[in-house]
Amino acid sequence: MGRAERVVLAYSGGVDTSVCIPYLKHEWGVKEVITLAADLGQGDELEPIREKALKSGAEKSLIADATAEFVKDYAFPAIQANALYENRYPLSTALARPLIAKLLVEAAAEYGADAVAHGCTGKGNDQVRFDVSIAALNPSLKVLAPAREWGMSREETIAYGERYGIPSPVKKSSPYSIDRNLLGRSIEAGPLEDPWTEPLEEIYALTQAIANTPNEPEYVEISFDRGIPVTLNGTALDPVTLITQLNEVVGRHGVGRIDMVENRLVGIKSREIYEAPALLVLIQAHRDLESLTLTADVTHYKRGIEETYSQLVYNGLWYSPLKAALDAFVQQTQERVSGIVRVKLFKGTATIVGRKSTNSLYSPDLATYGAEDQFDHKAAEGFIYVWGLPTRVWSEKLRG
Template sequence: MGRAKKVVLAYSGGVDTSVCIPYLKQEWGVESVITLAADLGQGDELGPIQKKALDAGAEESLVADATQSFIEDYAFPAIQANALYENRYPLSTALARPLIAKLLVEAAERYDADAVAHGCTGKGNDQVRFDVSITALNPSLKVLAPAREWGMSREETIAYGERYGIPSPVKKSSPYSIDTNLLGRSIEAGPLEDPWNEPLEEVYALTAAIAKTPNEPEYVEIGFEKGLPTALNGKTLAPVELVRQLNQTAGRHGVGRIDMIENRLVGIKSREIYEAPALIALIAAHRDLESLTLTADVSHYKRGIEESYSQLVYNGLWYSPLKQALDAFIGQTQQRVTGVVRMKFFKGIAAPVGRKSEFSLYASDLATYGSEDAFDHKAAEGFIYVWGLPTRVWSQKLRE
């Protein structure tokens, strides 16, 4: 079933993507498979993964160090957008997909491949994110998804791989499906498929159980410049290091756990567990700083934009015209979102408890109830009359 001669395959080192290598060659007639593993700060040693791909029959095995781009070009813009899908999920996994798609397309163009491939099944969101992003970046490339079509069970997939020298997992695999990068972890499947089951503590790795968190709060000052995180406790940090440090601090206090029923793009509900300590804290701090520096109308209007932005990213439309338009709007709103937010981490809560900015719109002489009050109270009566006039007229007509 020849569909392409040379293919660049998104490779994780797992059973499915490993089996994709011989499957593409044996069943679909692909002559050459080049694998690409993306280092997104997940902490894994990618050397063994690189060798595993070659052992499975890959002509070449690439590793792309994309951690810096992941944080600067994908995570930080999402923080500026306060991106929370369904007002809860900070898109820690979803944000990686357009970047991986970009890496695949770049590799395909560099090696003159006529197709790219991934190991996604037909039930998840990632297949949509990869397919649409790849098509947006290079419409001439074919996109192959063997695991979506081969119809093999887990056991059959393992057996198929063994026929071509791919060793089966040496130990009983975890019942969970886990995806990890620098922004956090997503955990699903196994006992979590019953939404009544409380997640066991074993599913968490980045966040401490509340019972084991410190009994004293910890305060961290997060500095922003034009909506981008730049400093912790007054110390300027590179984006990757800032996220690493904040992950440790917030995670130590149990911040960043999310347990939710999520509406997938393909139409099914899924029970998802997420850990995203730094990302949750940064969005909370950024949103708080916006409340100090944006006018009321911009702040209120931006909330709707944020929801649209989150849906676009979740639904795989990072490289879409609407996303570009929203980027322009959000970028304009961030010009004066500069300042410092003091966050209090305690028993799973990341709470803004202080904020300051040279662009603050908070006027103490107008807000105070003390003797320094400069607000013209007499002006309120006329304002209220005009403001309430439509309601007054409506009420009068209702009684006629």
């Protein structure tokens, strides 16, 4: 007895999602499998992937061009929130999952499917992100996860696929698991499973090795309008072009690599390598511009919001009520975060060397130690007395 008549499957063209097609049909009795491949700027030629899905038994193979939506509606809000999971990972892969879930739900509605499916295993974060996001968008829609339940090893999965004419795309020379979109790449598995093992240079694609970077620094100027990056070196660019060009410039100088052991939601630690050149620099520049344009109390309070925001995105709660509430807070703070940030790129470092804004709260007359100083030095003594009074009283009582 099949679990569903018609299923929309999130499809990447890899082993697991390809095997999901015959598995759903032959083991679970699904009559029609419609695949959906999302173009998120990963640079792959998607037509072969579309054709592979059809050869693997899909009734229909869809390609959704969602790169612009990905940047505008997912990456940019995360930049405004300075979202860094565990203060390091800019969520380049995690941000794609709620969008893919949205595309699945929309396709299911369009084609009258009563279920959606994905190829996630039971150890990763993505299964949570897909399942929870789909439940938030359409709680009546079934979610099927064959790879989580079929219990086959990697070798058995490949053999199962070969029974139905699916060739193995895995090369023995490449033991890594890689996910890529416009925002960056995530690399795991193989030798990287040993946290002591240094990553080989061959795993990187978006960032140059330090030895190969230019011997002269390069400066880039990024302007923001209410927290959204809008120009690069004075040229107004659409969101996708801005990220694309900045990836190239930043990566050329070896900036954007992350090597970390992160805490997965499912309770295990995982060694992950990320490349996210543009995204990391944009968050760094944006955060610096906030230091110029936000008051101290808003800046400090927002740091706690940013940590919670990052955890929500990482943990698959993009469409949750708390995330929506935090979005409202973040958007309110961005009203005056407009200006230009100057970044120096050199030998694997990105250093903020200048910032300016018409909304700047920096006052030269108050900050200077020169003759133009307008700060009332006499007021400091009274301020210090009142500020330190609780400590003074505590000390007096302590000493009796």
